[in-house]
Amino acid sequence: MSQTAKIEMLGVQKRFGENRVLRGVDLSVAPSESMVIIGGSGTGKSVTLKCILGLMTPDGGEIKVDGENVAGKRGAAREALLDKFGMLFQGGALFDSLLVWQNVAFRLLQGKRKLPKDEARAIAIEKLRRVGLKEDAADLFPAELSGGMQKRVGLARAIAAEPEIIFFDEPTTGLDPIMADVINDLIREIVVEMGATAVTITHDMTSVRKIADKVAMIHEGVIQWTGPVGEIDTTDNAYVHQFVNGLAEGPIEAIR
Amino acid sequence: MPILKALHGFVASIGATVIWLCQATGSLSLFAASGLSHVFRPPYYPGEIGRQIMRIGYFSLPVVGMTALFTGGALALQIFAGGSRFNAESVVPSIVAIGMTRELGPVLGGLMVAGRVSASIAAELGTMRVTEQIDALSTLSTNPMKYLVAPRLLAATLTMPILAFIGDVIGIMGGFLVGVSRLDFNATTYIKTTWDFLEAGDVTSGLIKAAVFGFIIAMMGCYQGYHSGRGAQGVGRATTNAVVTASILILATNYVLTEALFPA
Structure with missing residues (x-):
């Protein structure tokens, strides 16, 4: 019997005016798994987290937490949902x-x-x-x-x-490398110790290697690749290859 | 056809403005209704309400007091100068009292508090929006409307009438001081005339106005701060908009309330 995903996103879309930030995000996070979402700035990482938390309302698609649809939850039901979450803001x-x-x-x-x-x-x-x-x-x-x-x-x-689920939004941004490493270690220790499900968004590859069980690469509002952290260096996905190696050339357009 | 194109652009800009105005009014009305509903629904945050009463009410006392004192004094001088043209100098005490309690106490007090409190609320909530503190509240299972907006609305609506009442007293006192020291009024006669001519309705109408102004002041500060744009510029704009819209709404509402309370 397959285990119910702790968090599941199916075709989630979100736009701001003409800007389609999420164009159909599909993501599944298993219980007690540490998922790290990587991607450049403005690719929809924070919007993804905010949609799960209900801080933003998606324009389309479905978001489930513990198999339960989170859309339209209000009052006590929303409070009960949010009781499952903890979040470290950028x-x-x-x-x-x-x-x-x-x-x-x-x-x-x-x-x-x-x-x-x-x-x-x-x-x-x-x-x-x-x-x-x-x-x-x-x-x-x-x-x-x-x-x-x-x-x-x-x-x-x-x-x-x-909480059962903890979100980390760019946990090491603005910190010196030593402090960033301390925070990474703390996050990993605490998540394992609590048995919590963790979703981290970052573009710091050191964080990714320290924190992640699985990695999802988001670009242009779509999850381009998902896989175990051990495969980020060996995958033939062009987006992941370019991002992980910090290359200017590749499918991700770099504005000079 | 450049004329047709220009005409089209002109009509389109009017349409866009009307749509924007309708959207803004709708958004503000929904925000006000939501904020008001949270005032009456638990959970309540008595600590937060107490803090806001101190910040909005108590710390506005010096501003309102000074405004009322000088306004009362100036009013006495003006009424004396105007009244002397038709030998009606004796009306100074009663007109100062009626002017302060019905109009100047609540309106000038409201405008001064709008400058102080609307700006401060908008800046605080705007900064909280920009630094994700409002989002953090939600993730901590706390409704920001209930925790941030409702206590400020309640505190401002409750404290503004008290501020206006104190302003009325200080304003009448200002008129008394000028009347006695500069206009040769007898102190006992001045107080007796004020007391005899002043009616309860003069005072209560001003207090009703003040309560409405208090609601407007907190509402505009909260609304603009809550919907603040990004960065320092966004917070700055929210602060300016809060003071400007609160001031205009106070003056417009004052006319409507005066019509309602004292129909011609």
């Missing part, structure tokens, strides 16, 4: 009016799973420790942290409620 997207621990514990302090403040703070501090931050950082504001520390806080916030 810029961190930390709430700058809240302290670090309040950011991490945000989900634990709201809604039906609301915990007492002390308990939520204790969990936040434990998650901060998990991502390599000391307790002192808990009472700082996000603006007082370095870029690397903000990413760690974002990661702690994404995992605080122990």
Whole structure:
């Protein structure tokens, strides 16, 4: 019997005015799998994630999470769906009016799973420790942290409620190579440890090799190739070959 | 046919403007209805509502107070100068009181708060939009309309009448100070005349106006910030639009409310 995909996208389309960003995305992510979507800037990677989360409404196609169609979910049903997700945003997207621990514990302090403040703070501090931050950082504001520390806080916030699915949007962008490697290691460790399904979008090939079980290459709003991470160097797919090797010549047009 | 082409372009531009106006009105109405509905539906965020009451109400007190004080003083001087042309200097206390409570308190207070609060809300929400904080709220199972918009709408609608009332008192006080120190009014007579001529309807009509203006101020700040364009330029434009649209709507609504409350 085949296992139900954790996330399944079938012919998903999205356009902004005349710009057709997604032109029929088909993607399947198995439970506890770490899928990395690669592709150039503006190829629809972030839009793909936002469509799954319902932050954008697709113009066509179908998106299923745990076999359930996510389209048109509202109120409690949408909340229940979003409870499955955690997300690390590219810029961190930390709430700058809240302290670090309040950011991490945000989900634990709201809604039906609301915990007492002390308990939520204790969990936040434990998650901060998990991502390599000391307790002192808990009472700082996000603006007082370095870029690397903000990413760690974002990661702690994404995992605080122990979600089943975690999205990572360009997790290493803007970080120095050493900090990027630390974040990559943390992501891999945490995803394995939690048994979560992970979808990462990046164009950093070091991240891809560290984080991915499977890789999907998106270009011109279509998934051009999907396969195990071990095959990205050997595949004969021209798009993947050009992207992985960073070549100016190939089917992906490079604007000079 | 260059004339026909130019005419076609002119008519098309009018059509495009009308369509844009209809779209903007529809979008704003839906946003307002959604924001308002979240004010009455749980979950509520009392901490956030309290914070907004402080930011919108309490911290606007100096601006509203100063505006009212100087307006009341200037009003007393103007009414005295105008009234002296037909020996009606004695109306200064009553006209200052009626002018402040019915019109100038809520309208000028509203415009000053629009400049301070609409801009601040639009800049804050615009920055949150640009830095994906609003998307982050959604992914954390928190409805941004409920967490960001509803508390601001509620706080502004509740605090504006209080601000206007304080403005009324300070404005009348401004008129009193000028009347007594510069226009040779007797302090007791001034206060007695003000009290005798002022009716409850004068004050309540101003407070109703202020509540509506408070809603407009928060709504325009939230709407423009929530739909802010990308980058610093987008946030800047949202801030400007919030202040301009809130100010125009306050003045237009003031006329409509005055017609409704004091029909000719």
